[in-house]
Amino acid sequence: MKKINEFSIWLLHWIEVIMAIILILVVVIQCFDIIAQLPSFFFNKVPLSDVLSYVFNFIITIEFVRMLLIHSMESVTEVLIFAIARSIIVGHPEAIALFFEICCIFLLLSARKYLLFENELEKENEEDQ
Template sequence: MVKATGQCNISVISQDATFDLFKHFGFQSGRDVDKFADYPAANYQTSENGIPYITVGTNAYFSLKVKQTVDLGSHTLFICELVAMEVLSDTASATYEYYQSNIKPKPEAVGTTPKGETIWRCRICGYEWVEAHDFILKMPSFLEKIVAAILLVGVAYSCIQLGIHVASLTELAFDEYIEDILITAFNAVIVIEFIRMLIKHSMNTIIEVLIFAIARGLVVGHEAPLETLIRIVCIAILLACRKYLFYEKDFEEEM
């Protein structure tokens, strides 16, 4: 229909929406049925372009005119021009996370297996499955903590070595002595950040590990000017990504 008419309306679903709205418009195709044929007339209106827009469970709508179509193989991308819009309510929009947490029906327990495992049924499609044992679900986290503990031992050893380097006399030349200390210090910091990444899964720890790993080669490496420049550019890109391309929740640490 969009390709044929060259125009469309988009309704912005709000947090007031019920699952029935998602089910009616999302679980059937407009190629097979007229979705507005049996939809309550009080729940939608028609805009100036002659296309309906939903008024219940939404907070705004946009009227769009198709300017370009792009065939992406499995679907078509419509690039549109905004013709008209209207705010219908002050209710916040329903994000995918909100839908999963507050609107989508939760699975229901319908029984147990002879082994005592819970049998769950999807309230949408009726599919049933057996929940895995808790220890299987927690196994990756457990293994990560074991790896972190092993690395922590390595960090402790590196710190001891660093202390020995700093406190003891050495036959190394001064520049080699300083470089040895820097290498040991950077290795310790990188491993500490890597341990944090294993235990507290967050974008922040991943970015920091990458920055420290690149900075190590920049400070203690003996590289050509081009390689040094590449490292500097990489650090700048990581810092820019951290500042402009992520939301604050991306840096929240999971326990």
């Protein structure tokens, strides 16, 4: 039974790595596509919300890949914060939805500051350096 559990964990880890690699390849391909479309953004007067949507999608995807590879609460909260921020900026929510989204960001930032263990934050800082 222990070998099955170890194999399952190993297999799931490599599936996550493969998914991260696929997402990185998609982001790189999409970057080339956006660079090719850059003149049309300027000359066709594409709305800023469309450009922001592209940018936030890239940021969220990159943070999601980081979350797949690092497995920390810090990376999970960052992905959630970026996803909610994208919804606020690009989605143009109604007043009540905007209020709840801002409350969610506040709660996530508070949780990140006050509830994450100090040793986890120190460990992540050491990994970044």
